[in-house]
Amino acid sequence: MDRRKFTNMVLAGGLLGWIGSVLYPIVCYLTPPKVAEANVGSVKAGTASDFRPNTAQIVKFGRKPVILIRTEGGDFRALNATCTHLDCIVQYRTDLKQIWCACHNGLYDTRGRNISGPPPRPLDEYVVKVVNDEILVSRPAV
Amino acid sequence: MKALRISTMITLALALVSGAALADGTSVSANEEVAPSDAEVARRAFLENDQCYQCHLEDENLPEHFFIDDIHMQANLSCAGCHGGDPASDDDEESMSEEAGFLGVPSRSEVPEFCGRCHSDIEFMRRYQPRIPTDQVNRYSTSLHGQLLSSGDDNVANCTSCHTAHGVLPASDARSSVHPLNVPSTCNSCHGDTDHMAGYDIPTDQYEQYAKSVHGVALLEKEDTGAPACNDCHGNHGALPPGISSVTQVCGHCHVNNLQFFEATPMARAFEDSELHGCEECHGNHGVARTSDEMVGTGDASVCMDCHDDGDDGSDAAGRIRAQLDSLTEVYGIALERQEEVNTKGMDDVDIGFILQEAHQSLIQARTLVHTFDPERVGPRTREGVEKSKSAIEIAESTIQEYSFRRRGFGMGTLFITILVIALFFRIRQMESS
Numbered sequence: 148m149d150r151r152k153f154t155n156m157v158l159a160g161g162l163l164g165w166i167g168s169v170l171y172p173i174v175c176y177l178t179p180p181k182v183a184e185a186n187v188g189s190v191k192a193g194t195a196s197d198f199r200p201n202t203a204q205i206v207k208f209g210r211k212p213v214i215l216i217r218t219e220g221g222d223f224r225a226l227n228a229t230c231t232h233l234d235c236i237v238q239y240r241t242d243l244k245q246i247w248c249a250c251h252n253g254l255y256d257t258r259g260r261n262i263s264g265p266p267p268r269p270l271d272e273y274v275v276k277v278v279n280d281e282i283l284v285s286r287p288a289v
Numbered sequence: 290m291k292a293l294r295i296s297t298m299i300t301l302a303l304a305l306v307s308g309a310a311l312a313d314g315t316s317v318s319a320n321e322e323v324a325p326s327d328a329e330v331a332r333r334a335f336l337e338n339d340q341c342y343q344c345h346l347e348d349e350n351l352p353e354h355f356f357i358d359d360i361h362m363q364a365n366l367s368c369a370g371c372h373g374g375d376p377a378s379d380d381d382e383e384s385m386s387e388e389a390g391f392l393g394v395p396s397r398s399e400v401p402e403f404c405g406r407c408h409s410d411i412e413f414m415r416r417y418q419p420r421i422p423t424d425q426v427n428r429y430s431t432s433l434h435g436q437l438l439s440s441g442d443d444n445v446a447n448c449t450s451c452h453t454a455h456g457v458l459p460a461s462d463a464r465s466s467v468h469p470l471n472v473p474s475t476c477n478s479c480h481g482d483t484d485h486m487a488g489y490d491i492p493t494d495q496y497e498q499y500a501k502s503v504h505g506v507a508l509l510e511k512e513d514t515g516a517p518a519c520n521d522c523h524g525n526h527g528a529l530p531p532g533i534s535s536v537t538q539v540c541g542h543c544h545v546n547n548l549q550f551f552e553a554t555p556m557a558r559a560f561e562d563s564e565l566h567g568c569e570e571c572h573g574n575h576g577v578a579r580t581s582d583e584m585v586g587t588g589d590a591s592v593c594m595d596c597h598d599d600g601d602d603g604s605d606a607a608g609r610i611r612a613q614l615d616s617l618t619e620v621y622g623i624a625l626e627r628q629e630e631v632n633t634k635g636m637d638d639v640d641i642g643f644i645l646q647e648a649h650q651s652l653i654q655a656r657t658l659v660h661t662f663d664p665e666r667v668g669p670r671t672r673e674g675v676e677k678s679k680s681a682i683e684i685a686e687s688t689i690q691e692y693s694f695r696r697r698g699f700g701m702g703t704l705f706i707t708i709l710v711i712a713l714f715f716r717i718r719q720m721e722s723s
Contacts, residue, residue, distance in 0.1 A: 150719075151719060154712055154715045154716055154719065155716075157708060157711075157712040158709065158712035158713065158716055160705075160708065161705050161706070161708040161709030161710075161711075161712050162709055163705075164701065164702070164704070164705025164706075164708070164709070165702070165705045165706050165709050167702075167705070168698065168699075168701065168702025168703075168705055168706070169702075171698060207639070207643065209639070210639055210642055212643065212646070229646075231515075233653050234646070234649060234650075234653075235649075235650040235653055235654075236646060236647065236650055249650075249654065250546070250650060250653045250654050250657060251544060251545065251546050251547070251653075251657060252545035252546040252549070253545075261515070263545070264543060264544075264545045265543045265544060265545075266515070267507070267513050267514075267515025267516060268513075268515055
């Protein structure tokens with residue numbers, strides 16, 4: 148192989164590599180990420196018409212789990228789902244119509260107020276808005 | 290002249306009160322004049338006409354710890370409200386006469402009944418604080434303080450020992466001696482005084498123990514008013530040390546699951562038969578420390594081995610439970626390290642965080658289930674936590690691999706560009722030479 152051919156091959160290889168290294172990040176950028184961004188101001192939490200009264204679901208709000216409750220009266224309430232006692236994730240008890248922490252039997256009412264057991268503080272509240280049947284959970288205004 | 294002096298003193302006293310109120314956080318600039326509220330105007334008028342207050346102020350003979358914002362003073366219940374007499378008369382002989390209903394200063398043993406004249410009167414209290422209980426004096430009489438007082442011991446606490454006599458504030462007021470943050474030091478003012486407590490044959494280091502305890506650190510250092518102070522376990526007006534059977538109930542008031550698990554075990558009956566104080570035997574009382582897994586098992590720090598012997602059923606169960614907890618804490622610790630690694634590399638660790646929160650929940654639940662003393666109940670929860678931790682480790686490792694792949698890709702891209710530049714350089718030289 149003469150020097151010219153070798154140089155051409157290196158040039159072609161380098162060019163292909165360069166195209167690949169430029170295109171790969173572009174393709175990755177255009178492909179939607181698997182998870183939402185960590186620092187979020189609000190999240191969509193499904194449609195209101197699919198959310199039955201006296202039920203709840205855990206919504207990922209950035210790094211924090213948020214419990215979204217639809218009360219028997221049809222109101223939506225969103226609260227930080229991390230128990231204020233030892234950081235377990237709380238759940239909604241349809242039989243009690245209250246929020247319950249399975250770890251130490253802590254109870255909160257649907258406004259997030261600690262009413263029984265060891266939780267020392269209420270759960271932080273988030274703002275819930277329903278826009279065109281879509282539920283939006285957002286951080287409370289400071 | 291006297292009127293002028295009195296008027297000047299009232300102005301000074303009210304100015305001091307207003308100044309204290311502003312210093313408490315009211316954000317008003319120094320030059321801004323604050324118009325007194327209607328209630329404040331009425332209070333000033335009331336105080337100007339209250340001869341008890343005026344004379345004691347003029348003679349600089351106000352009682353010790355007198356506080357003009359005392360809750361009774363705020364409701365225009367001045368000196369005569371408790372001590373009787375005629376506050377309208379400026380003649381001290383007349384105003385403090387028997388005819389005027391003057392009662393004077395009660396002895397220590399008379400204080401509960403003295404306060405109870407109003408505080409046990411539902412009709413009277415309804416005018417001021419309709420929701421306040423009116424059974425404090427009855428409850429006090431059932432307390433150890435009340436029992437000792439009625440047996441002739443004037444040294445014990447009465448109403449004023451905790452609430453003060455002339456600076457009474459509601460418990461919700463952070464300045465109050467009975468505000469949750471201040472209760473431990475209020476109790477300690479007597480219970481920590483070795484001279485005062487001489488002869489009662491009880492320790493005086495409860496406050497020191499409490500201040501270092503998990504409850505004390507939460508209340509006194511973190512100012513978490515959800516943490517228990519003395520009165521949350523002992524009661525307040527009806528204060529008594531909890532008995533053998535009631536200790537677990539006292540702790541179980543907050544630690545509900547722990548109580549339910551413990552009460553369902555044969556250990557609970559064995560404790561009662563042996564007159565052992567439930568929770569207190571393992572966790573202590575005033576100095577209850579943050580729990581650790583070392584308390585379980587057969588090691589030196591194990592509380593199980595305080596009663597059990599090596600090789601008996603109890604020590605076997607303790608050893609198995611400890612091994613189950615260790616298996617989870619070990620893999621959970623590794624998962625936390627992997628998450629930290631992912632985080633340090635700037636990769637997304639949100640999903641890992643959620644899974645680890647669930648693993649942490651399993652760990653917390655397993656630790657609570659220790660109170661069943663049954664490895665068959667602790668085991669499933671620790672296995673669940675181990676599975677979750679392993680799943681978090683798996684995601685973390687694949688994220689770290691992704692990170693390595695990106696770095697390799699970046700390196701290769703740089704290499705390709707470098708080769709391209711070099712090749713272009715030679716190509717240009719070839720073109721120039723030909």
